[in-house]
Amino acid sequence: MPETPFVELRNISKYFAKVIANQDVSLEIRKGEVLALLGENGAGKSTIMKVLYGLYKADEGQILIDGETKIIRSPKDAMQLGIAMIQQHFALVQANTVTENIILGLVHGRYDIKHYDKIVADLAAQHGFDVDPTSIVGDLPVGIQQKVEILKALYQNAQLLIMDEPTAVLTPQESTVLMNFVQQNTSAGKAVVFITHKLREVMEVADRIIVMRDGRVVGDLRRNETNELELSKLMVGREIHERTYVEAVVTPNQAVGLELQNVSIRDPKDNVFQIKDISLQVHEGEILGIAGVSGNGQDALCNALSGYRRLTKGKILLGGQDISNTTVRERIRLGLGYVPSDRHRYSLIMPMKLTENMFLKRSYGTIWRKYALIDQKSLNAYTAEKIHAYDIKATGPDATAKSLSGGNQQKVVLAREVDLGKRVIVFDQPTRGLDLGAIDNIHRTILNEKKKGKTIILISTELSEIFGLSDRIAVIYRGEIVGIYKNHDLDTQKIGLLMAGYTPDTTSDQVLHEK
Amino acid sequence: MAVLLGLIVSGLLLLFLGENPLTAMAMLFSSLFRDGYTFADIFVKATPLMFTALAFALAFQANLFNIGAQGQFYIGSIVAVSASLLLQDKLPGGLVLIIVAAATILAGGVWGGLIGWLKARFNANEFLVSMMSTYVALNIMNYLLRTWLLESKGEYPQTNPLDKTVWLPIIFPGTRLHSGFILALLTCIGVWILLYKLPLGFRIRAAGQGKDATAMAGINYKTLYIIAFFISGALAALGGFVEVNGAQHMLVQGFNPDVGAAGIGIAILANGNPIGIIFASILFGALKVGGTIMGQLAGIPSSITELMLGSVMVFVILGYFVREKLEENREKAKLKEAVSV
Known part of the structure; x- marks a missing residue:
């Protein structure tokens, strides 16, 4: 007889005006376990947890806490039930001290700040956090600010801690500390939900993994019964080849249509390279597919190509002409077409x-x-x-x-x-969220343009799309191209490993690095 | 619909004052058509309102809030009166009017453009900056009226009257209706053409409704902020010009203190459409004139018109949100249906 789960979500659906964010999602969260919610951006992971935390109201479905139906209208209700959530963007008052932030809304009238400083200091020491309760939050690095958020949850004695992409802002060392904390916390009988799209973290910390895609749960697995390959397949979805690659009808013209030389973009805020030393050549009449799990630098690459962001380093050549320093308007005039992945925001004015x-x-x-x-x-x-x-x-x-x-x-x-795009067209996730009919239509258009001799870059997380259309495939991981292969030299197994950050065994494969 | 609700609510308020709302309303309307002079005054009152409403509407199309039309209106008035007084003895009247108009456009444009520049360069909140700029303009005006622009008699804080040669010509003899009204109509049509027929206006609207998509299309929306605010300021300043050279013929301290606020209401009532602004301005003009007369006749406080205008505006704004909400619910219902099938 399994014990009653701490939290149970039954058939939750959440609609936004035009999109289904969650459809018929059911899941359980048990005490003493780390549950990873894995999925790509926009898969509905954050939404479902925001429903649980009372930030969104579900349009359908029920929430059960300890087996009883509860209605959670606001984060306040959620906290009373012992649920705390750490948002991707922290909810801290920058100008106040650590202690003030932690007790915010929990004390009334006169209070002795020294008394609370001590409680917070003890709490921090107990969990091995190096946090000074009297420092001003705005002066602290993000990693510490996150700890303040965690302390806030601990102070409220939260039974369930939901963390939304907690490692996104952390250095590898800080991440390790966080992982240790997570495991320690759950061994004390509490539950942690870890929202992420990083496979490695999941394998490192989770007890159970729920994979989401397109607003639905597509897998519920125990960590020791699965592996990264299976997870990445579930996450990216549809392994079936809807369109099999046809050997180029027209042999790609040897003229290079677009060339990137050591293209890098560094985020001015945290000095991290979003893309680093990307070098590649795309010929006229050729489709170069760029595969990768989303969030590995695809956005920065698109911005670099469209001229939306300045390059930190490197050169972009359009038919031999250096366009690295030209504006978006100039590139449009030169014949660069760009289909962004977020059509609501970047392509169309609704x-x-x-x-x-x-x-x-x-x-x-x-x-x-x-x-x-x-x-x-x-x-x-x-x-x-x-x-x-x-x-x-x-x-x-x-x-x-x-x-x-x-x-x-x-x-x-x-x-x-x-x-x-008279000369070059960049497609970023051109079929995301579309039905099969539309996908087929769009694929045919892309192939047609290739036939006309245009230079095409196709960035996609859909492997079937990459395999179905590309002449060559480049794999992007953490902002770097880890390899460029001819379509037939890759299979799903190998590309899955590459996308997960494993360097392939170069001796057995003919790796066709461009340079 | 919203206008009607507003009238009904203000009618109920009249009841509280112990007056029969129906007779009061009837009186209001009949008084408007009492004589040609009164009737023409509706359009005189509507004229500056069209300009300030256009100023708000144009910036609003770029998703910017120009709350400072009042200040830009004052800047325009100051420049108009100064330039007119300076040039009226030296040049022929018609030429002076053209120069004065150009000067007000430039002054208002720079005044407004500065707000846009602050927004573009430092991401300053244009709502607050434009609002505060009104007080700056107001105090510049008050200062000048007590110093350089003070009338020769030196009695009141006002300027010398303008020479008849630099008045905007009267259209109908025996009324106060001046050719500034024609200019206002033409400006409304001009702004409409700008917004819906010219690439620049298209870009302004595009930046307002989807600035990321605009940026991706190679359009620098920050430059557009400055341009939109320049035009917006110039429009409000032109309002000052037509009011000074057309109706007041001098500059008096604290004149027309509510054209800015009324302009915002009119623009919202007209849903930002320049052609709609013509009609909304005339409605506001009528309520103003009617209110003044009503106050004189029946012992009803003339502030009731302000109330009336206020409630009309509240309902107009409410109506906007109600529509939005209904739309969203419909979309959701459609989606649910599509999913369940």
């Missing part, structure tokens, strides 16, 4: 019409101008033509981007970028 979205990247050009005015007629005609050509389900050129389904929105972006 409340605007399709015509206006088509016009967006061309507002400085001379096309669609009549004297100084916008030539609405030809812009309408162009948009209508694209709606027809790409089979976009919309009421017409005047429909707002918001009114379209995700797949159709992406087709609008594709139509625009394919025309703009």
Whole structure:
């Protein structure tokens, strides 16, 4: 007879206005265990925990604490039930001391700060935290601030501690300390939920692992019964090859369309390299796939290519011309198309019409101008033509981007970028969150552009997409390219290891490093 | 709808004052059409409101809040009166008007553009900066009115009256309706063309509704902040010009203290649409004129019009949020249905 779990979530669903964040999620959290919630960005890990913590209200489903149904309306309710959550962005008052932050909202009227300083100091010593209760939080490094957050939870005697991507801000040494604490804490009978997308951490610290994808639970495994490969497959999903790679119909033209030389971007805030020394060449008529678990520098790479961020180091050459220091506008003019992964934020302006979205990247050009005015007629005609050509389900050129389904929105972006990207097109997760029909449609468009001789970079976490379309595949891990291979020289097993950060056995494979 | 609710609520307030709201309202409306002079005054009152409303609306399209139209209006007034007094004896009237208009545009534009620059450069909160800039402008005006611009008699803090040659011509003889009203109409149409027909206006709107997507499209939205605030300030300053050269013909301390606030209300009522602003301004103008007359006639405090305008505005704003909420719920319901199938 299994004991009653401390927390049980039953069939929780949470919808945002246009997206399903969680669908029918059920899971249990038991006392004395470390549960890892594993999944890619946007898989719904944080959302489900925010529902438990009372920050979001579930649209459907129940929450049971110690076997009893509870309604958690706010973090205050959650804390009373012994649930504490440490957000990715800490909720600390920067100008106050450590002690003041910890007792915030828990004391009323007059109080003796010295008395509390002592309690906090004892608590810190008890857990081996080197924290001075009287220091000002704003002066402390992030690693220590996190400890303050943990102390706050401990002070409130939380039975369940939820940590959202806790190691994202920590150095490896700090991470080790944190892991030790987590294990120590659970051995005292408390529970910890560890939200992460890093496989290594999961293997290191978790007792049980729940894998989430697209807002659903796709796996519930014990750590000692699984391995990183299985987890990465679950996390990335769909191993089935929906489209098998066809050997290039047109042999890639030998001319190099795009070249990166030691491209690096360093985050000015913490001085960490988001991408480091990326060097690669993509030929005209070739698709280079860039595979990797999300959060390994793909965003920075895209920003480097589009001109959205300055390079810290290195060069980008477009058809031999150095474009490293050109602006986004200049690169658009030179024929660089870019399909960002977050179409809501970076590609489209949702409340605007399709015509206006088509016009967006061309507002400085001379096309669609009549004297100084916008030539609405030809812009309408162009948009209508694209709606027809790409089979976009919309009421017409005047429909707002918001009114379209995700797949159709992406087709609008594709139509625009394919025309703009006369020479190079960068696709970042072009099919994320889309249904199979739309995916197929988009894949066909990409292959078509390749046939026209364009230089194409395809960044994706979907292995089937990478294998189905790319001529060559580069694997990115922690901001570095760990290898570039011909499509046929890789299989899912090998790429899975590469994506998880294992260096392949170079003797048995023909590794085709570019340089 | 919101306008109607506002009128009903203010009618209820009239009840508390012991007046029959229906007769009061009837009186208000009939008084407006009492004679040509009164009727024309509606449009005189509406004229500066159109400019301040446009100022708010244009910045709002870029998702910026220009709360400082009042101050920009005063800056425009100061420049208009100074330039007019300076040039009226030296140059022909028509030429003076053109120069004065250009000077006010420039002054208001720089005054407003500064706010935009602070926003772009230091990410200063434009809401607060523009609001505070009003007090600066107000005090500059008060200072000048007691020193350099003080009338020759030196009695009151006001300027000498302007020479008739630099007045904006009256459209209908026997009324106060001046050609500034025409200019206001043309400006509304001009701003509409700018926003919906010109690439620059498109970029301003795009930056307002999705600045990340705009940046990804190679458009520098920070520059747009400065441009939008420049135009916005220039519009409000033009309002000062038409009021000084068209209606007041001098600058008096503390005149038109509520054009800025009313402009915000009008812009919201018109949902930021320049053409809608024409009608909303006339509505506000009518309520103002009517309120003054009502106060004179029936012993109803004329502040009731302020109440009326206030409640109309509250309902307009509420209506906006109600619509938003309804929309969201509909979307959610649709999604749920799609999932359950």
